[in-house]
Amino acid sequence: MKRSKWIWAVWCVVLLSCLVPYTLLTNVAAWYGSFLFWACAGVAVIALNIFITRDFEDHDHE
Numbered sequence: 001m002k003r004s005k006w007i008w009a010v011w012c013v014v015l016l017s018c019l020v021p022y023t024l025l026t027n028v029a030a031w032y033g034s035f036l037f038w039a040c041a042g043v044a045v046i047a048l049n050i051f052i053t054r055d056f057e058d059h060d061h062e
Contacts (some may be wrong), residue, residue: 006052010045017041 021034028034 008040010048013041013048014046
């Protein structure tokens with residue numbers, strides 16, 4: 001799959017991190033509300049970034 005599609009997936013997670021806590025989780029005042037959602041979104045973004053950059057190579061020219 002192209003790298004740009006994975007970058008769009010990261011942007012979707014970021015967008016959901018802004019929308020979901022202020023819409024669907026507005027009335028949840030416990031730790032499993034917005035905090036858990038943001039924690040899982042953070043782990044998802046880290047995993048996607050690792051997946052995106054796994055094929056990067058070091059191009060040191062001496």
